[in-house]
Amino acid sequence: MISTYRQLCPVVFGVGAVNLLAEKVKEHGGTKALCIYDSGVKAAGISDRIVRALSDAGIAVITFDEVLPDAPDSIVDRAGKLGQDEKVDIVIGVGGGSTLDTAKAASVLVENPLPVRQYYIGKGVRFKTTKPLILIPTTSGTGSEVSLMAVIHDEETHIKDTVLRAADLAIVDPELTITVPKAVTAVTGFDALSHAVEAYTTNCTNPKADILTLEVMRLVAGNLEKACEDGRDLEARTNLSLASNLAGMAFNDAFLHFGHAIAHELGSVFHIPHGAVCALTIPEVIRFSSDVAPERTYKMAGALGAAVPVGATSVEAGELAAAHVRRLMKKLGIKSLSEQGISPEDAMNCAEGAIAHNPFVSCALKPVDAAVLRVLIRQVYENYR
Ligand SMILES: NC(=O)c1ccc[n+]([C@@H]2O[C@H](COP(=O)([O-])OP(=O)(O)OC[C@H]3O[C@@H](n4cnc5c(N)ncnc54)[C@H](O)[C@@H]3O)[C@@H](O)[C@H]2O)c1
Ligand SMILES: [Fe+2]
Secondary structure (H helix, E strand, O other): OOOOOOOOOOEEEOOOHHHHHHHHHHHOOOOEEEEEOOHHHHHOOHHHHHHHHHHHOOOEEEEEOOOOOOOEHHHHHHHHHHHHHOOOOEEEEEEOHHHHHHHHHHHHHOOOOOOHHHHOOOOOOOOOOOOOEEEEEOOOOOOHHHOOEEEEEOOOOOOEEEEEOOOOEEEEOHHHHOOOOHHHHHHHHHHHHHHHHHHOOEOOOOHHHHHHHHHHHHHHHHHHHHHHHOOOOHHHHHHHHHHHHHHHHHHHHHOOOHHHHHHHHHHHHHOOOHHHHHHHHHHHHHHHOOOOOHHHHHHHHHHHOOOOOOOOOHHHHHHHHHHHHHHHHHHOOOOOOHHHOOOHHHHHOOHHHHHHHOHHHHHEOOOOOHHHHHHHHHHHHHHOO
16 A cells, blocks of 8 residues: 655754754744743743743744634734734744644734635635744644644634644653643643544554554553653653654644544534543544454554453454543543533534534544434443543
């Protein structure tokens, strides 16, 4: 089978990597930076440190600190307008996925007309991207720093839409994640895990993504609990930063499927943080293809650390792996849909929208239409209470 895989941008990875930022900005010809972040990253002292380092190196910095969860389009427009008005020549995003996606889309607006809405995938409007974009994740979950898409919440349609813009450089410094609160650590870790199990079970996998995704499963299974127990465990944090980053590279080519279709729709409708709803779908994603992808199911179970007796069928292995993930979810405080006060009917009624708004659902190993997705959402609901 012939497959295509890419790496969209170089990555500088490791504890202390953020100290190279000013040097990297200069290498990219940056003299005036738009630095984008949110209040959580500011409160953690990360943005101040970065702005100071850039200023000390003689780089002018314009700050935008109004990022909101899930990158609403109006915030992207405001950030982009600021960059245009200030004639910045480089954009830097420092934060979780909401910030990185805001920065990706705002970097388009810095040199193209507003609003961002016109650049959603499928609209066919071309844009230029000559001004460099550097992304610095401070959570370990989305992998947005190495993926092609910016996921934008459109406030008119309430749909998660997409702008395609890859970074020119990613700087992944695990030390920046030390201040991430326990609950955010848990849900972002499950986001990375969901990228791995989905990208390992699509109809467009490739050898590179297969290697990366299985390693991501091992890394998350082996480190998420440790990082939640002790946020200062730098080894666990480093492994999770790596997992998040590798998963981003993997799903960029191998894509995602129904887990993220459900996550995007339920996340938009019920305002659930992305990773929290991704987590809920993982066990069902593992179970879904256990009959048609036996080898993959055994390998996932092994990578996740689930005990599977010799001679178990792949469907049994899928059940055991799913139960293993559910136990970790419970331990780390992932709330079920019922615990969030959502009714099964309201959840299942998201099936049509999830199919309509997320065409990548067709990448699953078996056909997923609205009727199938209703059943899957019910399973997400019933199998984890
Ligand atoms: N583009 C992609 O490839 C991609 C992939 C997956 C998810 N996403 C998107 O990413 C978004 C979710 O991103 P997220 O899960 O990283 O959450 P987030 O960016 O919304 O951040 C969650 C919270 O953590 C805080 N925070 C971040 N870093 C911190 C730090 N170091 N210390 C203390 N607090 C910190 C933030 O202030 C915020 O309150 C969603 O909108 C989702 O759709 C994008
Ligand atoms: Fe995700």
